[in-house]
Amino acid sequence: MTSAPAPSTATPADLWEAPVGEAALAATVEVPGSKSLTNRLLVLAALADGPGVLRGALRSRDSDLMAAALRSLGVEVTQGETPSTLHVVPGTLRGDVDVDCGLAGTVMRFLPPVAALADGPVRFDGDAGARVRPMGPVLDALRGLGVGVDDGGRGLLPFTVTGHQGVRGGTVDVDASGSSQFVSGMLLAAARFDQGLTLRHTGPTLPSLPHIAMTVETLREVGVEVDDSRPGIWQVSPGPIAARDVHVEPDLSNAAPFLGAALVVGGSVSIPGWPTVTTQPGAMLPELLTAMGGTATLADGVMTVTGTGEIHGIDVDLHAAGELAPNVAALAALADSPSRLRGIAHLRGHETDRLAALATEITRLGGRCEQTSDGLVITPRPLHGATFRTYHDHRMATTAAMIGLRVPGVQVEDVDTTAKTLPGFTGMWDRMLAGGPA
Template sequence: MQISRYSAPEFDPYGDAAPDDADGGWNAPAATHPIDAVMSLPGSKSLTNRELVLAALADGPSTLRAPLWSRDSELMVEGLRALGTGFERVPGAGGFGDDLVVTPAAELVGSTTIDCGLAGTVMRFLPPVAALALGPTTFDGDEYARKRPMSGVIQGLQALGVDLDDDGRGTLPFTVHGTGRVTGGTLEIDASASSQFVSALLLSGARFEGGLDLRHTGERLPSLPHIEMTIATLAARGVEVASPEVGRWTLAPGPIAAIDVDIEPDLSNAAPFLVAALVAGGSVAITGWPATTTQVGAQLADLLPRFGARVERDGDRLTVHAPERATDGGRGIRGVDLDLSEAGELVPNLVGLAAFADEPSRFTGIGHIRHHETDRLAALAAELNGLGGRVTELEDGLVVEPAELRGGPWRAYADHRMATTGAIVGLGVPGVVVDDIGSTSKTLPQFTALWQRLLA
C-alpha cells in the first residue's frame, strides 16, 4: 500500500496527459461473487471536530466517547493543543480506539503555528479560536489547502476587528494576531463557497463579548445540514442559536457547557460500503445507525432506493440490498436525476455508482465541490473517462452515461473520497489501481482493512 503524500498532485482534468505512474499503487479488489456483510464504522469526522472545538472552549473538562481517530481529527487535536488545550486518551469501550478527555486552557495562548493539512474543518474552525488566544497564530497546510476557499472566515474575522494578516490572498497561509478577546456583534459574510464559514463563526460565537448576529449574503448556501449539525452540538452544550430568518443566525454570549458526548458512526463513510452492495450484488448492513441524526450520510437511506436498492431498518442496523439483475445482463441499477446541494460529500461515491447504471444519471447543485479536497467534478470526469466512461461536466454538476468501463490507473488527488470511489469502480471492473489509497486516512484510516472484510 502506498502511504498518502497528503498533497494534491498537479493535474489538468481537461487535458490529455497520461495518469501518474500507478506502480506501487493499490490494486482495488474486484468482486467475484455477491457480498453479504455486516459492518461497523468509526466515529463521524464532522461531529468529532465540532465537539473538539466546543470542548476546548467549554467551562470544564469533557469526554468524547468513540471519537474518530484520523488525520483530520488528529490535526484538530494538535491545533487545539498548540493553543493550550489539554488532551488525555483513555481506554474506550468500542473497537476503534481510545476515548478522549478534553480539558480547556485556563487562558488560550497563541505564539504558535497550526498545520491544517487538507482539513477544511481545521483551517476554518480554528482561526476564530485563535482570535480568542493571546499572541499570533500562523495557519498553513498542504499545497492544495492554499487553494481552498477561506474568504468567509478571513473577511468575517477582519470585519469583527480581529487582526488577521493574509497579505490580501484570502487563503492560507495567514496569521491571526489574537488579543484574548473578540468583540462580536453583527456580521455579514458570503458562505456560498462553504457552509463551514458559518459553522466556524457559530462554534466560537458564544465566547465573543457581544455574541454574534450572523447573516449570509450570497445567493446560495450549500450543505445546510452541516450548519444544522453545528447548531445541534451547540444546543447540547446549552448555547441557544436562533435563526429568525433564512440565512441569519443569532447567539448570545455565554458559557459553553462541559458535557460527555457519544460520537455517532460516520454515515458518510458508510457510503462506499453501502454502494458496494449495488455494484457487486448482495447486501451490506451497517450497525450503530442512529435513529435520528444531523449527519448528511443519513440521506443514503433515501438516495440509494432511487438507484433501485431496497433499504431496511432493524433497530440500529441499516441494510442495503442490491436490485435484481437486468435480463440483458445489466446490474439493474437505475439512472437518477439528483440535486445534491445539501449532500456534496456523497457525490463522488454516488457518481461511481452511477457509472454502473443501465441508464444515464444527472447530478446538479454541486458546483461547490470544485473547492473541496480537489476539484471533484473535474477529477471524477477525468478518472471515469480515462477508464472508458462517458461523463460530462456541467457548471454545477455531472452527467454520467452508461459505458463499458475497463481497468487502469485511478488518481486520488490526495482526496479520500476520490480514493474510495476508485475502490468502488474497482469492485465492478478488474484491474483498477488507485495511486494513493493512503489518502483515506484523512477520515477512515481503516478503509482498506474494512474493504477486505467487506469482500470476505
C-alpha cells in the same frame, strides 16, 4: 470551469488494485465516528467551562490534526482507555504558535475564530492542496469584528490571526456560497465573543445546510442559545459552553462506499449504530440507494442495504449532501441509464476540484462524465481498467474502489489518502468482500 491537476507521477508501487466483487455480499461493516461531529465537538470541548469527554471519536488524519492544533493553543487533549475516547481539558488559549491544517477544511475554517481568542499571533498553514482552498469569507468576517488577520490579501493559506484574548462580536455578513464551513466556523466560537454574534449569509446559494444544522444542534446541546428562525441568519448569544461526556455517531457519509457496494455486487451490507434522528447529510443514503435500485431497511439501529447488481440512473439535487456525490457518481458510471447530479458546484473548492477530478477519472476508464455549471452528467459506457488518480482526496479513492468491484484492473493511486477520515480502508474493504465483519 477548472481542470483536474497535472499528470500523475505515481509509480506501480504507489498503486492499489481494487478487488473485483466475485460473489454476492453478506457483510457487516463497523464505521468509525463522524469526522464532522468529532471536530465540532472537539472545538466546543476546548471552549467549554470544564473538562469533557468524547467517546467513539474518529481517529483519522483530520481529527488528529484538530486535536494537535488545539494542544498547540493550550488545550489538553489526551487519549482515554481506548483510542476513540478523548479527554479534553480547556486552558488559556495561547498565541505565538503554528497550526498545521493538513488538508482539513474543518481545521482551517473552524480554528481561526478560536485563535482570535488567544493571547497572540497564531500562524496557519497546510498541505499544498490546502493552499488553494478558499478562506476569504472567514478571514474577512474576523476583520469585520476587529480581529487582526494577515493573509497578504489572498484569502488563502498561509495566514496569521492575532488574538487579544477576546473578540467583541456583533454582526457580520458572510458569503458562504463556497462552503457551509464558513458559517459553522464562526458560529462555533461565537458564544465566547463579548456580544455573541449575528451572522448573515449574503451569497446566492448556501450548500450543505445539514452541516450548518449539525453545528446549531451541537451548540444547543452544550447550552448555547442559537436563533436560526430567519433564513440565512444565525444569532448566537454570549454565554458559557457546557462541558459534556458525549458519544459520537458513526460517520454516515463514510458508510456510502460500503452500502453502495451492495448495489454493485449484489447481496447485503449492514451498518450498525445507525441513528434514527441525525443532522448528518449521510442520512440521505438510504433514499438515494433505493432510487438507484437497492432496498434499505433500518432495524434495531442497523441499516441494511440489499442489491441485485442492477443499478439505475438518477437525477438528483445533492446540494445538501455534496460529500455523497463522488460515491453516487461511481454508481452512476455503472448504471443502466444516464444520471444527472445537480447543486454541487461548491465541490470545486474541496480537497481537489471534485467535479473536474470525477469527470477526468471516469473518462479515463472509458466512461462519459461531463461537467455542468453546477454538477455532472454521467452517461454509462463499457468501462475498462486504468490508473485512477485520487488527487489526495479520500472520496476519490473510495469512488475508485466501488468502480473496481465490477471493472477489473482499476489501479488506485494513493489509496492511503483515505486515512483522512477512514483509516484502514483497504482492510475494511477486503473483509467486506470476504463476508466477515469489517
